[in-house]
């Protein structure tokens with residue numbers, strides 16, 4: 001396949017994403033427009049990991065497709081490129097920020113359903129995404145379809161990671177306390193994403209969070225969980241609460257969440273021939289509290305004992321708690337005003 005790099009459409013911590021046009025005899029199996037995610041070969045470990053993971057996760061409609069890879073030399077530098085399905089609608093985080101307000105609940109529900117389906121697939125294949133957030137959910141077509149992207153931090157179940165990874169605002173208590181980055185941590189991050197879609201605000205209020213350490217303490221060591229948006233229906237509130245169960249063993253799985261009443265209404269089916277349209281209230285009874293669900297009783301276990309928080313926002317190379325804590329005492333206070341300034345640690 002021949003391709004020509006076009007305009008830059010996105011920047012991440014370790015990559016630049018450009019639009020590209022394809023040509024040549026083999027293009028019948030490729031779209032004319034693709035996204036190319038690139039980074040210097042020397043720091044391409046995350047991109048190569050993304051490629052390997054996407055290889056194992058192909059064929060899921062809720063996960064961005066990968067068409068292959070290539071190395072180029074540009075301005076004297078060796079560049080590693082990953083060819084991805086192009087999402088013409090950009091990312092869901094920008095969509096929420098640009099709208100400046102909460103999304104309508106029917107949209108929240110539709111997007112959440114797709115994300116949960118994607119997570120089900122990821123988890124069923126033995127992976128954890130480790131960086132679920134709205135910036136990593138891409139919009140396709142007319143903006144109605146979403147797919148999960150950015151698998152640079154994804155890992156196999158049980159694989160040990162030495163460093164804290166992910167985006168602090170979306171981190172689960174067990175990730176903060178014990179460095180556990182497994183499927184339940186993705187579900188916590190899903191809850192943060194649903195809060196953000198349905199309130200237009202990040203799950204942890206940025207004005208109250210002055211530094212990473214205080215956020216880590218709130219997530220890891222207190223009983224506090226993010227505030228459930230008042231705007232949500234009772235089903236929506238309950239769905240979010242299921243994601244914010246502190247003990248990962250008690251948190252609902254993606255498979256369980258697929259059957260949650262919040263996701264049970266199919267807006268598309270209903271708008272084409274059914275009784276319920278976007279904006280209408282669902283008539284059926286919603287659960288009044290978490291204990292209304294039979295699954296709740298079967299998964300109870302003791303509350304986790306929280307241990308001290310260890311996290312360095314400024315280095316991915318530190319290992320010991322002592323060194324990590326020294327990193328936390330840095331005088332460099334990040335700018336919390338926009339969520340993209342939260343640091344991804346790889």
Ligand SMILES: Nc1ncnc2c1ncn2[C@@H]1O[C@H](COP(=O)(O)OP(=O)(O)OP(=O)(O)O)[C@@H](O)[C@H]1O
Nearest residue numbers: 010011012013014015017035084085086087091150
């Ligand atoms: N396939 C795509 N189609 C369209 N835009 C994309 C695509 N992939 C990524 N982007 C845009 O580029 C941005 C950065 O991409 P991505 O998050 O994958 O990079 P990253 O280097 O892994 O970033 P991060 O700092 O989140 O780890 C995305 O938020 C999105 O706006």
